Amino acid sequence: MARRSDHTREEIKAMAIAVGRNLIQENGLPGFSARKVALGIGYTVGTLYNVFENHDDIVLHINAVTLEDLLAYMEKRLGDDDQESHASDLDVLKGLAACYIDYARENYNCWSALFEHNLSPEAPLPVWYGERIDALFGFIEARLKPVVGKDEAEARQTARVLWASIHGICALTLTNKLTLVGVETVEGLTDSLIENYVAGLKSR
């Protein structure tokens, strides 16, 4: 057993988040438990509850890391370069969608934990968690600039509509809640969404 002062409070927190994220990665959210985390970091559950509020608090911290990881993944793959490239507006958006779908596929368990875990709707979302979500939308909104005007409010709304729609298609498909037949693919669906939604925007 670890002796006191072996690690700071922050170190224990970081170790727990890393071990917990690993558990989810390997076996999904149902494979996660505070007791397994405690075992994995060499402390007892009591210590874990000294550092975290409760079960939800740990999962929220793990999901926040996944959100950061997703943003880093998108920044790395989409970078700033096609800002100056010759990619069309449509291709930029399709690339964004494809990137999200790839991340969800490659990190299925961590990605699905993002949505299998919900606080009761009255419970306030911690501000630090909301900031991770906002950071993601900031990135998306920036790439939408060429498509929407520079009307702030409209860019915000358009980014949210497109992103939520892409997520909906991705989520229902990957979780087998939307059976695809014949030539249908996730990318085919998101392409249809983007092509027609953007055509609609531009025709106004």
Next chain:
Amino acid sequence: MARRSDHTREEIKAMAIAVGRNLIQENGLPGFSARKVALGIGYTVGTLYNVFENHDDIVLHINAVTLEDLLAYMEKRLGDDDQESHASDLDVLKGLAACYIDYARENYNCWSALFEHNLSPEAPLPVWYGERIDALFGFIEARLKPVVGKDEAEARQTARVLWASIHGICALTLTNKLTLVGVETVEGLTDSLIENYVAGLKSR
């Protein structure tokens, strides 16, 4: 304790589903447990495992009832009457989205259990469960007829894109994963989706 032959296998199944759905309705999926269900129907867990395969199997049966309930809700509210009414194509779709959002709000716990519960992606979805999903899409596709042509494959895909997108907006918003500011509302987002997507479809 209930004596043998008090209820048929099918009766026990139906009782368990009803009690289990009630548990979810009251306290969400985390408030559900096989042991509570057993207590509620007056049998022991052993009997429950005689009738159901496992935990997932019970939840799947409960969710199937929710899918039926959702379809009945939409049929009742949207009926067949605006088929002959003067509602525009856009209004029909907006009504469909509004109906889904209302159901999700009014039945939040049962609705969110639909998506908090996932089988491992390799596990095959039971056919009887797939049928409930298909029945839902059948209803949606029928109302899309005026908007899309009568190309079967295209109607299928369009229905899936629109429905999944509406679901994505609804899901992220109701679970606090998409913060709305100012004048934004769920309905505002789905309206934007529908208006622009349909305008795009018609401009081709």
Next chain:
DNA sequence: ACCTGAACACCGTTCAAGT
């Protein structure tokens, strides 16, 4: 001050033994 260890009230799942 920090951490343990045990306790409490739960879980899902299995299966020998009763009727």
Next chain:
DNA sequence: ACCTGAACACCGTTCAAGT
């Protein structure tokens, strides 16, 4: 044949007692 009851290996959460 059907159901029970107990067992097994787990959970989240709390907190007195140790160092």
